[in-house]
Amino acid sequence: MIVKRRTIPLRILVNEALLRRLPPNHPKRQEILKDLLIIRAGFKGEQDIDYYLSLLDDNDFHIFQDLRIPQGSKHFQIDLLLLSTKFILLIENKNMPGIIEFDPDFKQVFRRYNDTTEVYDCPIDQVKRQVYQFRNWLKKHNINPLPLEFLVTYSNHGSILQNPSKNQEVFDRVSKGGNLIFKIGEFQNSHQKEILTLKDIKKLTKLLIKSHEPETASIRKYNISPSEIIPGILCPACDRFSMERISRKWYCLHCGTSSTSAHEQAILDYFLLIGRTITNMQLRKFLLMPSRTIATYLLGNMDLKHTGSTKNRVYSKT
Ligand SMILES: [Zn+2]
Structure with missing residues (x-):
């Protein structure tokens, strides 16, 4: 077995x-x-x-x-x-x-x-x-x-x-x-x-x-710094960073595809490449999206752990 x-x-x-x-x-x-x-x-x-x-x-x-x-x-x-x-x-x-x-x-x-x-x-x-x-x-x-x-x-x-x-x-x-x-x-x-x-x-x-200790992996292996990572949300259809938030959905300005979950991969990419935790402000900077309310909503709807009070909340992957 x-x-x-x-x-x-x-x-x-x-x-x-x-x-x-x-x-x-x-x-x-x-x-x-x-x-x-x-x-x-x-x-x-x-x-x-x-x-x-x-x-x-x-x-x-x-x-x-x-x-x-x-x-x-x-x-x-x-x-x-x-x-x-x-x-x-x-x-x-x-x-x-x-x-x-x-x-x-x-x-x-x-x-x-x-x-x-x-x-x-x-x-x-x-x-x-x-x-x-x-x-x-x-x-x-x-x-x-x-x-x-x-x-x-x-x-x-x-x-x-x-x-x-x-x-x-x-x-x-x-x-x-x-x-x-x-x-x-x-x-x-x-x-x-x-x-x-x-x-x-x-x-x-x-x-x-x-x-057992699983192998770790970071971008440091290739001497890449977080500033080289392209921020934004990738369109699942045309692979361009051209998604914008329009009336509760992500819309691709290039090909017209819409998605309600395209931000999830972006947040997971953030954890893989940039940091093990993310704050509301870091998310807005990474998704290139100014709204604090929407960022709170998106983070709250993903299966993430969080610590800290509402204002200073820090999220991480479960
Ligand atoms: Zn597209």
Whole structure:
């Protein structure tokens, strides 16, 4: 059963908002788009693996999607963790079409796609480092030591895996998505001894969920300042900042589209790009709209938390 579900990475939401609100000729747009496509592909790949994991018996594993656990001043991140009473399995997923060739002698992987060759660090080592860090974490929390298994999965149907040196570890530890449940079956066969009780599992599940710290994302990564963000309300039909408030609705002066909710995306963009909280005055400045009464009305009708008295009220996302 899934005990922790992944959420859309904040970096996806921030980069999408940046692409909505940076001028078309902004020098960082290419880099922001490139990062967005990579993170989206990773997210999609993990969702594809969920299908194969859904074929497992619901009672066999507690499944954690996307864990990010602090350790010292850093974090370690696990795409998928499967917890059972007999062993734990860590999975690192890759969503990469093309020919993937493992070179275990030099701990590297080549990817040939669209007439180009790229080189990556070996993902088996990557997941082994996660195992090492996770083992230390378990020790620190006095959890009974139990076998830790690991796999690298390639979720993309267009991944062509190659292991020219016939390396045994690559055969054992790398799997296409479709083969995943059979690999898991092998681990289940080789680990028959119950080490954790169901009570231990419950305790560990609680501890893992409590320890998870979602990744943050801000515009500082690209050295962008809030003054570069275009204010105003985007027309949902023609993608121009040309909406104005006319008799209780937003009207696009360019294409004539009307909307009662176009301000909501703008307010969410504000939270993603500029600040975690917003005041009435900040909203009016951002929506390019002078009316305090309308701003109060709009903020009151969104599902936002607020603190402070009516006059100095500060709103934030729930
Ligand atoms: Zn329009």
